[in-house]
Amino acid sequence: xxxxxxxxxxxxxxxxxxxxxxxxxxxxxxxxxxxxxxxxxxxxxxxxxxxxxxxxxxxxxxxxxxxxxxxxxxxxxxxxxxxxxxxxxxxxxxxxxxxxxxxxxxxxxxxxxxxxxxxxxxxxxxxxxxxxxxxxxxxxxxxxxxxxxxxxxxxxxxxxxxxxxxxxxxxxxxxxxxxxxxxxxxxxxxxxxxxxxxxxxxxxxxxxxxxxxxxxxxxxxxxxxxxxxxxxxxxxxxxxxxxxxxxxxxxxxxxxxxxxxxxxxxxxxxxxxxxxxxxxxxxxxxxxxxxxxxxxxxxxxxxxxxxxxxxxxxxxxxxxxxxxxxxxxxxxxxxxxxxxxxxxxxxxxxxxxxxxxxxx
Amino acid sequence: xxxxxxxxxxxxxxxxxxxxxxxxxxxxxxxxxxxxxxxxxxxxxxxxxxxxxxxxxxxxxxxxxxxxxxxxxxxxxxxxxxxxxxxxxxxxxxxxxxxxxxxxxxxxxxxxxxxxxxxxxxxxxxxxxxxxxxxxxxxxxxxxxxxxxxxxxxxxxxxxxxxxxxxxxxxxxxxxxxxxxxxxxxxxxxxxxxxxxxxxxxxxxxxxxxxxxxxxxxxxxxxxxxxxxxxxxxxxxxxxxxxxxxxxxxxxxxxxxxxxxxxxxxxxxxxxxxxxxxxxxxxxxxxxxxxxxxxxxxxxxxxxxxxxxxxxxxxxxxxxxxxxxxxxxxxxxxxxxxxxxxxxxxxxxxxxxxxxxxxxxxxxxxxxxxxxxxxxxxxxxxxxxxxxxxxxxxxxxxxxxxxxxxxxxxxxxxxxxxxxxxxxxxxxxxxxxxxxxxxxxxxxxxxxxxxxxxxxxxxxxxxxxxxxxxxxxxxxxxxxxxxxxxxxxxxxxxxxxxxxxxxxxxxxxxxxxxxxxxxx
Numbered sequence: 001x002x003x004x005x006x007x008x009x010x011x012x013x014x015x016x017x018x019x020x021x022x023x024x025x026x027x028x029x030x031x032x033x034x035x036x037x038x039x040x041x042x043x044x045x046x047x048x049x050x051x052x053x054x055x056x057x058x059x060x061x062x063x064x065x066x067x068x069x070x071x072x073x074x075x076x077x078x079x080x081x082x083x084x085x086x087x088x089x090x091x092x093x094x095x096x097x098x099x100x101x102x103x104x105x106x107x108x109x110x111x112x113x114x115x116x117x118x119x120x121x122x123x124x125x126x127x128x129x130x131x132x133x134x135x136x137x138x139x140x141x142x143x144x145x146x147x148x149x150x151x152x153x154x155x156x157x158x159x160x161x162x163x164x165x166x167x168x169x170x171x172x173x174x175x176x177x178x179x180x181x182x183x184x185x186x187x188x189x190x191x192x193x194x195x196x197x198x199x200x201x202x203x204x205x206x207x208x209x210x211x212x213x214x215x216x217x218x219x220x221x222x223x224x225x226x227x228x229x230x231x232x233x234x235x236x237x238x239x240x241x242x243x244x245x246x247x248x249x250x251x252x253x254x255x256x257x258x259x260x261x262x263x264x265x266x267x268x269x270x271x272x273x274x275x276x277x278x279x280x281x282x283x284x285x286x287x288x289x290x291x292x293x294x295x296x297x298x299x300x301x302x303x304x305x306x307x308x309x310x311x312x313x314x315x316x317x318x319x320x321x322x323x324x325x326x327x328x329x330x331x332x333x334x335x336x337x338x339x340x341x342x343x344x345x346x347x348x349x350x351x352x353x354x355x356x357x358x359x360x
Numbered sequence: 361x362x363x364x365x366x367x368x369x370x371x372x373x374x375x376x377x378x379x380x381x382x383x384x385x386x387x388x389x390x391x392x393x394x395x396x397x398x399x400x401x402x403x404x405x406x407x408x409x410x411x412x413x414x415x416x417x418x419x420x421x422x423x424x425x426x427x428x429x430x431x432x433x434x435x436x437x438x439x440x441x442x443x444x445x446x447x448x449x450x451x452x453x454x455x456x457x458x459x460x461x462x463x464x465x466x467x468x469x470x471x472x473x474x475x476x477x478x479x480x481x482x483x484x485x486x487x488x489x490x491x492x493x494x495x496x497x498x499x500x501x502x503x504x505x506x507x508x509x510x511x512x513x514x515x516x517x518x519x520x521x522x523x524x525x526x527x528x529x530x531x532x533x534x535x536x537x538x539x540x541x542x543x544x545x546x547x548x549x550x551x552x553x554x555x556x557x558x559x560x561x562x563x564x565x566x567x568x569x570x571x572x573x574x575x576x577x578x579x580x581x582x583x584x585x586x587x588x589x590x591x592x593x594x595x596x597x598x599x600x601x602x603x604x605x606x607x608x609x610x611x612x613x614x615x616x617x618x619x620x621x622x623x624x625x626x627x628x629x630x631x632x633x634x635x636x637x638x639x640x641x642x643x644x645x646x647x648x649x650x651x652x653x654x655x656x657x658x659x660x661x662x663x664x665x666x667x668x669x670x671x672x673x674x675x676x677x678x679x680x681x682x683x684x685x686x687x688x689x690x691x692x693x694x695x696x697x698x699x700x701x702x703x704x705x706x707x708x709x710x711x712x713x714x715x716x717x718x719x720x721x722x723x724x725x726x727x728x729x730x731x732x733x734x735x736x737x738x739x740x741x742x743x744x745x746x747x748x749x750x751x752x753x754x755x756x757x758x759x760x761x762x763x764x765x766x767x768x769x770x771x772x773x774x775x776x777x778x779x780x781x782x783x784x785x786x787x788x789x790x791x792x793x794x795x796x797x798x799x800x801x802x803x804x805x806x807x808x809x810x811x812x813x814x815x816x817x818x819x820x821x822x823x824x825x826x827x828x829x830x831x832x833x834x835x836x837x838x839x840x841x842x843x844x845x846x847x848x849x850x851x852x853x854x855x856x857x858x859x860x861x862x863x864x865x866x867x868x869x870x871x872x873x874x875x876x877x878x879x880x
Binding site for chain 2: 080
């Protein structure tokens, strides 16, 4: 039953200039499947929200941050001590970065376990995986920018891993470090990557990712596809899903505020390149499972350097994960391929266990 | 060696002497006469050791008394001769052989006159590390080893003109240390040392930087004065530097290495029996150990901290006079001494014969100065002369000075405490904490300015520090306020966001109810 709706002057002005029928049609038609696992759909939105937070706080930090030997650490100190609410912006930026990586991981695994990467959504998976890789790149490059002791040595260890790539490893490491050692040249390079290259690429890929979702609609649960008689319920995207998304965003914002104020992100001590590495140096938690696993590789395996083999295996595993839509074979009956589930469980368990061991 | 043959041997020697005397001359008779007179008592002869076995007749001494005269004759007075050591004991050879070639044959172990550098080794055959009944009997230590390991031994290794045993002890007429004829007898040893250490041309060969006026200074010291008057208990060179194990002052093994000086001086000055005749107190070392100087030197191993010799002098050791105390302290505490000299206290102290710095700070037991010394009451140094009464014009200066110091030092302590609290709350206070470093200068300067004993002197120095302290305190309080503001802000923000969440939830429910209603 249609109501006579009051139109605001702004809406009227817009409607006089633009044809909004396509948008209105899209908004009216867009639906989200409603079932037991619907909750996982929200992590895409949460990741998007946290990315927006990153962009906003990042731009604010950029107004004061100055990369350089004598300025990087000092400018961050200035931000957190002198700039009005600078401490809050910086703390939110750091916490939000971590939550975003966590959210993107959860989003990826939910897509994986629900097999939403299958035809016709292979491209969505590829772009999503690329966004995860870019998020990790954001984390890695941003970690160095405060130019404190921990970030310096973590970057040193992290970039060192590149050197074991057979053949081009040392060159790759040198490109990444902008020299043989981690230096202010590395800092400038990482700054450029963090505030220009990665945001540009990320925005493009994110645009593609969202466009694909828009074009193909939100994936429905696999069980609906196989069970013709299944009861299918949908929720309108506008306003139901969007409002629920907004609700979750507010909760995440609340969590973010509590974390930022109650546990302000530490600045640490300024880099002393001549000092020895602090004991127990570790990378950020999202790299920890790889770092910890590499420790278990023996020095040499079948004549190969153990670490190189480990990095190689992670490379192959990452590539396999990326390409899962291409090698995941449906069963002849078109039912779920259980190997995918078990493999996913093993990978999740592996990441969790290695991260916990690494944190201890 | 059994007693019976010895008695026979002595009897034969006595008979020979008698025969020679009766013969009344002739070289042979001289030799024979020399034997019994120069023959050491049998019970003192070295046996079975590095020292030569006694010859029934010591032909060496006989001939050399005739040929060389004084040197061989001098040996008859030598402590070694008396102990039974023959010429062969040092020079080797066979003293029983009358024939020169046989007696001085290398096959018989003849070494002749040793090279200077070989002398310590030669003496060390008895005065060294090796064990022998002779050494045990005469209680000989490892003097040669100590000498060779020390500064003199090092000098000798590098230059044959360097000192060796005979440089101090003499050659053939060596006397016991307790013998006043010995060059190392207490009243002689300083001159003996000065023979080399007072000779610039000689010393230049080994250590051109070493002063050569130690002996001159020593003569001006209390020790030197007593020594010159024949007091063998007064300290000489070897009392402090040791006799054989002498090391350079910069060598930690040296008895006069800075950290060992107090203990070396205390060897005598803490000995009540030794000091009793002089009526000197013996608690200086104990007091020094507890003093700020003693703690710095002995506990903290700060080699710049003063030891006994820093105030009393080393070779010219004497207590500083009343007028010179400030000068002595002022060699290190220069600014304090200058201010004191210009202050009213200088003249007042002089007129009453008070020895400057030590009146307030003490001498051997100099405690770490505290601000409670300034003022009235417990720990006050002013109170011994001044009174906290309006009639005393100094009272107001004293009280004002103390108040200024308190606001600087106590103010800083309070600011540090507040900053630590802010830091514990997670606030960044690095800048404020760093700014407090600037207060150090004001603190040192204002404590020094106390010695001007003038109105306004301390205040002027403390003012910049007090300003920094106030700013740091304000920064700490601001940080603590900011912390609470953030918590309150978080509370408000959380409430607002939570309210929005609730409202949104209600809105969603409302919309969905309406949708359901419309569907129906």
